[in-house]
Amino acid sequence: MDKKKNADKQRRYRQRQKEIGNKQVRGYISKDAMKCYDEIRDKTSWTDNEVLSNALRITYAAYKCGQIKLLNEWLKDHER
Numbered sequence: 001m002d003k004k005k006n007a008d009k010q011r012r013y014r015q016r017q018k019e020i021g022n023k024q025v026r027g028y029i030s031k032d033a034m035k036c037y038d039e040i041r042d043k044t045s046w047t048d049n050e051v052l053s054n055a056l057r058i059t060y061a062a063y064k065c066g067q068i069k070l071l072n073e074w075l076k077d078h079e080r
Helices: 002-019 031-044 050-065 067-079
Strands: none
Touching: 031 050, 050 067
């Protein structure tokens, strides 16, 4: 019975998030990416959601400013 309650609670939570316009975005990442993620969390004390949100915002800003190539080159040069 507890599993059903928990599933219902999660479903309601996801529905509320969807209604306010939030979208869940997750995926698997490589070991190298995980190291970068840990470094970001250590330096910034950001939560998982803040890391994801800020990473998307930074990437979008680089795209809008025509700096994606520069960002990718930096990552390659620093073996990230």
